[in-house]
Amino acid sequence: MSEALQAMGSVVLDPYLIGLIFITTVLGVIIGVLPGLGATTGAALLLPFTLTMEPVHAITVLATIYVSATFAGSITAILINTPGTAAAAATTFDGYPLAQRGEAGRALGVAVVASTIGGIFSVLVLCVAAPMLARVAYEFRPPEYFALTLFGLSMLASISAGGAVKNLIGGIFGVWLATIGAEKTTSIERFMFGNYELYEGLSFVPVMIGLFAMSELLVQSKLANKVVETVAMQAVKLPTKEDYKRIWKTILRSCGIGTFIGVLPAEGATVASMIGYSEARRWSKNKDEFGKGSIEGIAGAESANNAATGGAMVPTMVLGIPGSGTTAIILVGLMVHGLRPGPYLFTEQVGTVYQIFGAMLLANIMFLGMGLYAAKFFARISLVPMSILWPVVFALSVIGAYALSSSLLDVWIVLIFGVIGFFARRHGFAVAPIAVGLILGEMVETNLQNSLKMFEGEWWQIAMQPLAALFLVLAVLGLCGPMLFRLITGKKG
Amino acid sequence: MSPRHYIVPAIIAVCSVAVILVALQLDESPPMIVGESMQPRAWPIFLMVINLILVAVLVLQLRKNTPDTVSLEPFATWGSMALMILFYALTTWVDMFVGIAVVMFGMSLLWGGRIWVSALTAILTPLLVFLLFDLVLQIRFPRGLLTNWYYG
Structure with missing residues (x-):
């Protein structure tokens, strides 16, 4: 415990790390305010730049981008009615109407404070819950890991974008992508078609850059000539005593909701903010104000989406199962830098892990300052012409992908997955399930193989293990839960 | 529902069948290596069978709720x-x-x-x-x- 606290404390004594967090927070806020870019795309683009860094610095960069970009989406959501990130979509419902009434500063003040509290709360939960979960995870054997991974994949059914069936098809496509290359135990080549650069399998990073950054570029091209209208703003105002009285319960509730949703495998800030918003409305005494400029609505959505960031890091670091699209990138970052995600990370790399947690905490405090004093400046950045922004994203994507292993194949993979991602999204398939499936693919197959070896081919023995059985039941509930709920409550659709 | 709505499920189904056919051509590993576990071809085939089931569910869903036609991009x-x-x-x-x-x-x-x-x-x-x-x-x-x- 003392080692953990020491590691967290060391962040504020390391000028290099503080400088890095500051610069990355600024970058994260810029990425967050640029419509379409978002935390996931930003992290995917920056991953190649972290290659030469120390592991702790590299993951700090990615985690800081995650928390600061998630917050910054609210700036454009309030000022130009365009959420910088999907997680800030719920903030537009009340943020923009409040801004139109001439209270943009107040709306931003509430968003900044709610985001900061949500972010800090979730990092504290992460610090406490992650080691506890890691202790439980030490007991996991292949059957438990197999069942847990199935549970993670089943949760894809409830990712916000796309329908359940489409998300599952995307997830299975991702799991299949993970079979490309030489099979690990037998070295039999699968789906390589004679290309020996694929022997080790598809590299995660180019696939991520393609799915998130390049496909977003093609999606954004539809909006190339969109005219953006901004709302005038004087200065960001901290919430008044009356405001705090109205929103403190909402913030606390959303902190809990956001962290819980974040911890669930494959769920993320977008789902959290929607639920945080609807729960804020449900419990509010002023329901009529919602949609017309309610500060409770802003607080509910913003504290929930930032609370989800810390929550999503729990399964990512402890179990190696990404809690969201951005944590999928962070997970890849951990692997690229030789840090094996899983319970052993908490015994072998305690210092590194808690330094990352400390950095996330500091990033939350830094964006509070930036949100209060520089929101107006950042809002202007969102007006950068798309005809400049997205060609730059193209250049960063292809050069970054090449830099990973000096292979042109990685560049072609970016382009191919960019086009695949674009067509998938065009037809209502979200790309996050593909990314999560790719990451979990090897884990699920290897653990199934090892379980079968363990039980001498008697596959049903997997369901006889208590913990594995629990995860399998949760997986079935994850798949059939929404349908059962509709059947029980008699709702249609 | 217009036949155009079946194009995406049809493409996914054809790709899934193609993957199964390619997987069936993969080498088999000797039993002393694989043991009681599964052959390398089994997993991708299993995945694609699930995919085909999901495609069938998707088609049923599409028949029930016809999606909006996707407009052509600029x-x-x-x-x-x-x-x-x-x-x-x-x-x-x-x-x-x-x-x-x-x-x-x-x-x-x-x-x-x-x-x-x-x-x-x-x-x-x-x-x-x-x-x-x-x-x-x-x-x-x-x-x-x-x-x-x-x-x-």
Whole structure:
């Protein structure tokens, strides 16, 4: 415990790390305010730049981008009615109407404070819950890991974008992508078609850059000539005593909701903010104000989406199962830098892990300052012409992908997955399930193989293990839960 | 529901069947290595069978709730994709950075940028990113017209 606290404390004594967090927070806020870019795309683009860094610095960069970009989406959501990130979509419902009434500063003040509290709360939960979960995870054997991974994949059914069936098809496509290359135990080549650069399998990073950054570029091209209208703003105002009285319960509730949703495998800030918003409305005494400029609505959505960031890091670091699209990138970052995600990370790399947690905490405090004093400046950045922004994203994507292993194949993979991602999204398939499936693919197959070896081919023995059985039941509930709920409550659709 | 709505499920189904057929051609591993576990071909086949079941469910859903027709994207979208093909050609036969600059310039113009701004962006961005990767991150880029001149 003392080692953990020491590691967290060391962040504020390391000028290099503080400088890095500051610069990355600024970058994260810029990425967050640029419509379409978002935390996931930003992290995917920056991953190649972290290659030469120390592991702790590299993951700090990615985690800081995650928390600061998630917050910054609210700036454009309030000022130009365009959420910088999907997680800030719920903030537009009340943020923009409040801004139109001439209270943009107040709306931003509430968003900044709610985001900061949500972010800090979730990092504290992460610090406490992650080691506890890691202790439980030490007991996991292949059957438990197999069942847990199935549970993670089943949760894809409830990712916000796309329908359940489409998300599952995307997830299975991702799991299949993970079979490309030489099979690990037998070295039999699968789906390589004679290309020996694929022997080790598809590299995660180019696939991520393609799915998130390049496909977003093609999606954004539809909006190339969109005219953006901004709302005038004087200065960001901290919430008044009356405001705090109205929103403190909402913030606390959303902190809990956001962290819980974040911890669930494959769920993320977008789902959290929607639920945080609807729960804020449900419990509010002023329901009529919602949609017309309610500060409770802003607080509910913003504290929930930032609370989800810390929550999503729990399964990512402890179990190696990404809690969201951005944590999928962070997970890849951990692997690229030789840090094996899983319970052993908490015994072998305690210092590194808690330094990352400390950095996330500091990033939350830094964006509070930036949100209060520089929101107006950042809002202007969102007006950068798309005809400049997205060609730059193209250049960063292809050069970054090449830099990973000096292979042109990685560049072609970016382009191919960019086009695949674009067509998938065009037809209502979200790309996050593909990314999560790719990451979990090897884990699920290897653990199934090892379980079968363990039980001498008697596959049903997997369901006889208590913990594995629990995860399998949760997986079935994850798949059939929404349908059962509709059947029980008699709702249609 | 128009037949057009079945195109996507049909493509997924055909791809799934193709994967199964390719998987069936994969080598088998000797029993002493695989033991009581599964053959390398079994997993992808299992995945694709599940995929086919999901496609069937998707078709049923589509029959129940007909989705809106997807409108055709503007020229900027298809033009950007065409530029990506041009990038492949330029990188393979001329130089990666020539490819990046040409694509950036074309893309910027397609998206409504002014000529001089597009040109400046297309020249400065690859140059700065190249210098960052070459001097700071020490990455060597593939040989081509410009890199041959730079590396000597």
